[in-house]
Amino acid sequence: MSTTLVIGASGTVGSELSRLLAASGQTVRRVTSQAPAHADQVQLDLVSGSGIAAALDGVDRAFLLAPPGHTNQHELLGPVIDAARERGLRRVVLMSAMGANADEHAPLRRAELQLERSGLPWNVIRPNWFMQNFHTFWLHGILAQGRILLPVGRAKGSFIDARDIAAVAASLLSRDDLAGRDFDLTGAEALDHDEVAALIARETGRDIRFQDITPEAMLEGLIGAGLPRDYAEFLVLILGFFKAGYAERTTDAVQAITGRAPRRIADYVREHRQTWLS
Structure with a gap:
């Protein structure tokens, strides 16, 4: 075994x-x-x-x-x-x-x-960026202010459900035919944060919106939350890559490896609606 x-x-x-x-x-x-x-x-x-x-x-x-x-x-x-x-x-x-x-x-x-x-x-x-961030790392702003607060503008991301990542990893660990290969994993579609906020708002009935903030404000908030400065600066840096459009691309890797299409963010929002009503 x-x-x-x-x-x-x-x-x-x-x-x-x-x-x-x-x-x-x-x-x-x-x-x-x-x-x-x-x-x-x-x-x-x-x-x-x-x-x-x-x-x-x-x-x-x-x-x-x-x-x-x-x-x-x-x-x-x-x-x-x-x-x-x-x-x-x-x-x-x-x-x-x-x-x-x-x-x-x-x-x-x-x-x-x-x-x-x-x-x-x-x-x-x-x-790519996890769907689960919306009910973990970005949850406080949604609950406290009804806002997704990020320095990413109108850029889109092909957010992926962490369960699809796990399914890919489980498959790769259990088979030998794909050894020696790397895979970029994404969801099926690319949405901007206004679109994600609208999905959460519609599902919960709350006034939830996306608010673009400055990288400086993001850094200050992360450090205030207790993150080490170097790691906070790293997160702001990669959020800058998101804003530049690097997170928009989609791939078919989840489908190709697991035989199943990746979950859509509307389904994720529906499953987790209660977390934004707490």
């Missing part, structure tokens, strides 16, 4: 991926940065590097992503990739981000390249 290590197992993608893998009969080893509370958990701290050997012991497949809040992703993921290579894992799937391969010196791209050059059977997936 295959044993798959899932880094980020309690997160938006990792929790669904763990569920899908377990449902398919795989043994899942869920990474936690805290003391394990369940038999299927293993402690691994990517920041300090402690626990890597134990986490990979007896594993033949692994799903990797960098923890949020850090901009040195290559330094965090590199030791895990090296350890996976030493153990000869049968498959490693790395979740990066759409656009990460635009700059060969960007930290995420450096992690991608290390995996690609490792000699391991690998896949890299680069999802």
Whole structure:
């Protein structure tokens, strides 16, 4: 029986991926940065590097992503990739981000390249912005002010449901025919934030709108929320790429890999309407 290590197992993608893998009969080893509370958990701290050997012991497949809040992703993921290579894992799937391969010196791209050059059977997936951001990271502004507050203007994004990302990762971890390939993952359509706000407003009956703000205001808000300055600056930077139009492109990767069209944002909004009524 295959044993798959899932880094980020309690997160938006990792929790669904763990569920899908377990449902398919795989043994899942869920990474936690805290003391394990369940038999299927293993402690691994990517920041300090402690626990890597134990986490990979007896594993033949692994799903990797960098923890949020850090901009040195290559330094965090590199030791895990090296350890996976030493153990000869049968498959490693790395979740990066759409656009990460635009700059060969960007930290995420450096992690991608290390995996690609490792000699391991690998896949890299680069999802676009998550639909789930609207009921997590952007939720406070919606609940408190009825506004989606972002410095992105009228640019569109092909937002993707995290469950579709997990389905792609589960498929890639379970098959051998697509090894050695990278995939940009998007939703089926590109919408601007005015259109997303209108969908949420219609579903909830609330006055919810998008409000364009300055990058400076976004940075101040992120730092005020407790994010480290370098990570807040990184988020503002990539939101600038969104505003420049780089998030609008759509791909057929979800359909090609899973055999199912990606979820549409109207369906996501309908499923999560209660979160914006709290």
